[in-house]
Amino acid sequence: MTTSRSNMQRFGIQVVHAVCTLCATSVLAAETIAENIPVPSGQTLSFIEFITEAEGDILRFRFLAPEIGIAFDYMDVVPDFQMVCDEHVMPVLDENALAPSQIVLSMSAMDIPFGEDNPDVLQFFEIFRSENGTCIWEEF
Numbered sequence: 001m002t003t004s005r006s007n008m009q010r011f012g013i014q015v016v017h018a019v020c021t022l023c024a025t026s027v028l029a030a031e032t033i034a035e036n037i038p039v040p041s042g043q044t045l046s047f048i049e050f051i052t053e054a055e056g057d058i059l060r061f062r063f064l065a066p067e068i069g070i071a072f073d074y075m076d077v078v079p080d081f082q083m084v085c086d087e088h089v090m091p092v093l094d095e096n097a098l099a100p101s102q103i104v105l106s107m108s109a110m111d112i113p114f115g116e117d118n119p120d121v122l123q124f125f126e127i128f129r130s131e132n133g134t135c136i137w138e139e140f
Contacts, residue, residue, distance in 0.1 A: 037088065039080035043067045048111055050092075052100075059100040061089055062114065065107035069122035081105050081126040085135030093130060103128040103135065 037045040048062040063084065068077060085105060093099070109122040128135040 037063070037084065039077070039083055041072050041076045041080050043072050043077070043080070045080070045084065045107065048108070049114065051114060052098075056098065057100055058102045058104065059093075059098065060104045060106065060114075062106050062108065064111050065124075066109055068107055068109050068124060070109075074124055077107060077124060078126075080107070081124075081128075082135065082137065085126075085128050089128075090130065090133060090135060094133065099130065101129060102138070103130060 035044075035046045037047070039045060043065060046064040048064050049060075051060040051062070052058070053060070061084075065072070065077070068074075085103060089103060089105070093103075105126050105128065107124045110118075112118050112121050127138040129138055130136075
């Protein structure tokens with residue numbers, strides 16, 4: 001998995017095939033990792049990883065948000081999800097001809113491995129679908 005870090009505002013992706021210990025998935029690793037992504041709440045996010053499931057039908061974008069639960073609660077960060085999806089995720093999908101039926105965005109107070117349950121680490125999730133180049137929030 002490529003994990004080079006830079007201060008780029010957007011991230012490009014490179015397809016890397018791997019086998020998840022929980023399920024057979026393809027992991028799409030970041031060619032460049034976005035750090036210090038400014039969002040409407042005033043916090044800054046860092047990109048953790050990008051994972052595809054169900055043969056590309058579900059895409060997950062994971063972000064580190066160390067201040068959630070301390071300085072920011074869920075209602076503070078709701079607008080952040082929409083902005084990140086529209087301004088950072090959609091360009092990646094467009095540039096790589098990806099058309100998932102579901103986009104799952106997550107913010108985690110700590111970088112924990114995907115699929116690991118840690119009750120001490122706060123995580124927020126939102127689901128979107130792509131429609132006409134825009135992220136549409138999906139209530140779940």
